[in-house]
Amino acid sequence: MIYCAALSSHTDFTAWQDSARALCAARTAPEAISWRGPDDPVSLFEDMGLPLAQCPAPTREVKAPKAFIEMARRVICHRDPERFSRLYRILYRLQDNPALIKNQVDTDIIWLSECDKAIRRDRHKMHAFIRFRKIAESGAAREQFAAWFEPTHRIITLGAPFFMRRFAHMDWAIFTPDGSAYWDGLDLTYGAGANRDAVPSEDAVEEQWKTYFASIFNPARLKIGAMQAEMPKKYWKNLPEAALIPDLIAGAQRRSRAMHHSLGAPNPLARTLKAREGVTGPVTAPQTLPQLGEALQGCTRCPLYRDASQPVCGVGPARADLMIVGEQPGDAEDVAGKPFIGPAGQVLDAALGAAGIDRAHSYMTNAVKHFKYEVKGGKRVHRSPDNGDIDHCRWWLDTERKIVKPKVILALGNSALRGLTGKSLKVSAYRGQTLPARDGSVIIPTFHPAYLLRLPNRDDAQKASRDFHQDFKFAASSLQAAQVKAELQI
Numbered sequence: 321m322i323y324c325a326a327l328s329s330h331t332d333f334t335a336w337q338d339s340a341r342a343l344c345a346a347r348t349a350p351e352a353i354s355w356r357g358p359d360d361p362v363s364l365f366e367d368m369g370l371p372l373a374q375c376p377a378p379t380r381e382v383k384a385p386k387a388f389i390e391m392a393r394r395v396i397c398h399r400d401p402e403r404f405s406r407l408y409r410i411l412y413r414l415q416d417n418p419a420l421i422k423n424q425v426d427t428d429i430i431w432l433s434e435c436d437k438a439i440r441r442d443r444h445k446m447h448a449f450i451r452f453r454k455i456a457e458s459g460a461a462r463e464q465f466a467a468w469f470e471p472t473h474r475i476i477t478l479g480a481p482f483f484m485r486r487f488a489h490m491d492w493a494i495f496t497p498d499g500s501a502y503w504d505g506l507d508l509t510y511g512a513g514a515n516r517d518a519v520p521s522e523d524a525v526e527e528q529w530k531t532y533f534a535s536i537f538n539p540a541r542l543k544i545g546a547m548q549a550e551m552p553k554k555y556w557k558n559l560p561e562a563a564l565i566p567d568l569i570a571g572a573q574r575r576s577r578a579m580h581h582s583l584g585a586p587n588p589l590a591r592t593l594k595a596r597e598g599v600t601g602p603v604t605a606p607q608t609l610p611q612l613g614e615a616l617q618g619c620t621r622c623p624l625y626r627d628a629s630q631p632v633c634g635v636g637p638a639r640a641d642l643m644i645v646g647e648q649p650g651d652a653e654d655v656a657g658k659p660f661i662g663p664a665g666q667v668l669d670a671a672l673g674a675a676g677i678d679r680a681h682s683y684m685t686n687a688v689k690h691f692k693y694e695v696k697g698g699k700r701v702h703r704s705p706d707n708g709d710i711d712h713c714r715w716w717l718d719t720e721r722k723i724v725k726p727k728v729i730l731a732l733g734n735s736a737l738r739g740l741t742g743k744s745l746k747v748s749a750y751r752g753q754t755l756p757a758r759d760g761s762v763i764i765p766t767f768h769p770a771y772l773l774r775l776p777n778r779d780d781a782q783k784a785s786r787d788f789h790q791d792f793k794f795a796a797s798s799l800q801a802a803q804v805k806a807e808l809q810i
C-alpha cells in the first residue's frame with residue numbers, strides 16, 4: 321500500500337515533521353510513501369495512494385537526535401526535489417540505529433551534510449550580500465527599506481532573523497523569488513515571493529555602500545579567484561558596489577605598494593599563519609586600531625563568523641595603560657558591535673566605578689571576537705568558546721596588545737586567561753596573583769562578571785562580588801605603581 325504525503329509548503333518543517341512522525345510511528349517503510357510538494361504534479365499512481373489520514377495507529381515512539389532535527393530544519397529549504405523522502409528515510413533508519421547520524425560514509429548522511437553545507441553557505445551569502453534601498457522618507461516615523469535577493473535555495477525564513485537583530489531600528493522588507501520577509505520593529509512575518517520590480521533601483525544608500533566598499537577594499541589581499549568565490553558574479557547585479565570592482569582591481573597594484581609602505585614590512589608571523597590549516601583571515605598585522613577594526617570585519621579564521629551578526633572589536637584609546645579582556649560578545653554586543661554593553665557590562669561598570677577607574681581611559685576587548693550561540697526557544701543562547709575558538713582568535717588579541725601597549729591587563733574569566741596566556745589556567749587557582757607577561761605587562765586574573773550574575777546563592781554572590789571589586793581595586797593600585805615606575809625610569 322502506498323501513502324501519499326502532500327505538503328502545501330516547500331519549506332514548512334513542522335508540516336513535514338508531523339507527517340513524517342505519524343508515518344514513522346506506524347512503521348511505514350520509506351518506499352511505501354509518495355511525498356508531494358506544492359508544485360509537484362499529481363500522478364495517476366499517487367492518486368491511487370492512501371491519504372495520510374488513513375495511516376495505521378502508531379506502534380512506537382519516534383525519536384531523532386537533535387543534530388538531525390537541526391539539519392533537517394535547514395535542509396527542508398534545499399531545492400532538491402527528493403528532500404522530503406530522503407529526510408524521511410534518514411528518520412526511519414535512525415529509529416533502529418541512532419548512531420547513523422555520525423556515520424560520515426553513509427550515502428544518506430553524506431547527502432544530508434552536503435545539503436546542509438549548501439544551505440549554510442547560501443544563508444551566509446544572503447547575510448553578506450543583501451543591500452537595502454530606502455523606499456520611504458521617515459519623517460518622525462521609522463525609515464523603510466527594501467531589498468531584493470536571489471538565493472540559490474528557499475532560505476528566506478533561515479536568513480531573515482539575522483536582519484531583524486541587525487536592523488531592529490528600521491522597517492524593512494526582503495523580497496526573493498520564493499518568499500518575502502517583513503519587519504516592523506515588533507514582528508517578523510513572511511509572505512509570498514515577488515519579482516525584482518518590488519524594489520526601487522537607485523537611492524542614496526547605494527552611494528554609502530560604494531564609499532564603504534571602496535574604503536574596505538584591501539588591494540594587498542586581492543585574489544580575484546577567491547574574491548569571486550566569496551562574492552560570486554551572480555550576486556553582482558544587485559550589489560551597487562560591484563560596479564566599482566573593475567576600477568578597484570585596475571588600481572590595486574598601485575594602492576598595494578602605497579599600503580605596503582604605510583604599514584611597514586609584513587608581519588613575520590604571516591608565513592606561519594598562512595600555512596596553518598583553515599586560516600583565512602588577514603595575515604599582515606594591522607598597525608593601528610582603525611586598521612585592526614577594518615581588517616577584523618573580513619575575519620573568517622574560524623566558523624564563528626558565519627552565524628554572528630558581526631565581529632566585535634575592542635574599544636578604547638589607541639594607547640591605554642589598562643586593558644580589560646572578557647570572553648566573547650554576548651547577544652547585545654553582537655547586535656551593537658561594541659563590547660560590554662549588556663548586563664555583564666553593568667556589573668563591570670560598577671566594579672570600575674568602585675575602584676575609581678575611568679572606563680573611557682581603559683581599552684576593553686574580548687578573547688573571542690564573534691558571538692558563539694545556539695538557538696533555543698527562538699532565543700540566541702550563549703555558548704562558551706572552546707580552546708580552539710580562543711586560540712584562533714588570539715592573533716587579534718595579540719595584535720591589540722601590541723598596538724595598545726597596556727601596563728596592566730584584567731583577565732575576566734578562564735577564556736580571557738587562555739586568550740592572554742595560551743594556557744588553560746583557572747581563575748580559581750590564580751586569583752589574587754599577578755602573572756607577568758613577556759611584553760612587560762602584568763595580567764590580573766579575576767571572575768567574569770557574568771559568573772557573578774549566575775550564582776544562585778545570595779551569600780556566594782555577595783562574596784564573589786566583594787572579591788571582584790577587590791581585584792579591580794588591586795588593578796587600580798597596580799596601574800598607579802606601573803605608572804610611577806614608568807615615570808621614574810624616564
Ligand code: URA
Nearest residue numbers: 646647648650659660
Ligand atoms: N561578556 C563578555 O565577555 N564580553 C562582552 O563583551 C559581553 C559579555
